[in-house]
Amino acid sequence: MIRYNKLIFELSTEDRVGYSLPNSKFSDYNINDLKTDYLRTEEPDLPEVSELEVLRHFTNISNKNFGVENGFYPLGSCTMKYNPKINEEIVNFNNFKRLHPLQPVSTTQGAFKVYYDLQKILAEISGFHEFSLNPYAGAHGELIGLMIIKKYHESRGDFHKNKIIIPDSAHGTNPASVVVCGMEVIEIESNKRGRVDIDSLKEAISGRDDIAGMMLTNPNTLGIFEENICEIAKLIHKAGGKMYNDGANLNALLGKVRPGDMGFDVMHINLHKTFSTPHGGGGPGSGPVGVTEELAKFLPNPQVKKMDDYYYVENNGDAIGQISAFYGNYLVSLRALVYLLTLGKENIKLIGRYATLNANYVRNALKSTYELPIQGNCMHETVFNGLINKENDIKTLDIAKRLLDYGMHAPTIYFPLLFPQAIMIEPTETESLQTLDEFIEIMHKIAIEAKENPDKLKDAPTKTPIRRTDEVFAAKQMIFSYKDYLEYIEKRDE
């Protein structure tokens, strides 16, 4: 493979123009009549390239990419399942694609039916009363969910309730969302079995009247079901708090058990994880928030409602406010609805079962060579703590890099933070037995290499378009644009 490593700016040739436009017919307006305050003083630094150059550049770059359509992608906590192509077919219908959110409601009834039906299906699957599809991503959903909890307490005059309990295994976004929402975190430790320690929880809430709630991921980030969830919920409710479920790991539960039935009051669902909408590259994501009947009036505006057969938009005075331009990432919601309707009720029930079966298959096959820090079965994902054989100083990072040489994406590494060499594998239900066997074989092979030929791991990857990256440099030198890059080069050469 020819190594392609150009920036589009480096292809630029002065005065090359890749388009031809007719003369402007707007003679009433002249750009020079604008007040100078609004005119830029320098020309923007844009690449001057032809259409073919643009096309080749991005095609070459895309060849360096790796996605679920290239190979196995067991990135733990991310649920990188296959996104069926029918989702894309449907969203490309002009009936959806060309809609404008400000069209008269009478002309967009079908679009609102999509929104309304999806929120109803999500409510049924998760056991909540009502959903808002407006949040743009998982972390956005977390923030909205917390704002709802805060608003609930404020509506009762409990302004002092501002503490949220979070276990130490949580995703980093949980404490971040709490702080952004203007509340404070109380962290509690997990027990030796990787679950919430009930005694620590009791101690954390005893004698306090400022507990606003608790954020919990179930199954948690170790892929383990919080079996004491009902007791945990009871304790938090007794302390006057609300239970928030981070829906990151909902895939494991589909068809088996519903978060709403476990005592959760609020949850967000990552449509881009559980319901097969495109994932990665930063979006567009979607993080619908569901609540119990008691909290429904606080859901963000605008809200889509239905009366008889007519859909309409309502802005509710009790709502936390408006948190999105219109109705969230609408076409992402549409993809999720297509996925759900394509599968149907009976098949949706199989998702959790197969996701869990696949993860346990991998877990059992690898536990002879990789250290299993927590015994017993897992749910949809399994966490190891590096190799059992720690000689040759092979780190989880080396194992992950070596996997790339074998044409597979690396699992999530160094998360959760509970184990220093954490490696977190989530195969999802969409992988075949053959793919899982191939992955297991490669992982065993890597373990043998670690013992007999450790340099193969320490030098990895050697077969990818980009070799091992300098992570320290990348973290310290923030180069996000061509301008940053030029500044860096100038400084370096000084």
Place this chain on the structure above:
Amino acid sequence: MSKILEGLYYSEDHEWVKVLEDDVVLVGISDFAQAELGDVVFVDLPEEGDELIKGEEFGAVESVKAASDLIAPISGEIIEVNEELVSEPEKVNQEPYEAWFVKVKMNNSKELKDLMDHKAYKEEISE
């Protein structure tokens, strides 16, 4: 095997405390801690004059793997901050026992008794 210096006090959060004179101490992180963290890329430090409260976070170190809070092993007033670490965070990896984060005037030097000596710390990390 991580290096442990004799004569320093150690906390469960893998910080070391070195007594300079009476109630003035330096605080850093142990060799074990830097090895677990991996390459340190950022150090977030408090300001001179800030108060340190035992058991509460006073800054953070960020490595390529994770960001970790610095937890105060003792209480007192920060009389000096090692600004050098901000521009050269790699010092934390290279010389963990030289790369101190803060110089502190302790409120209560009895708090040192709650910390571990080098022998106890050695046992702690070999568990």
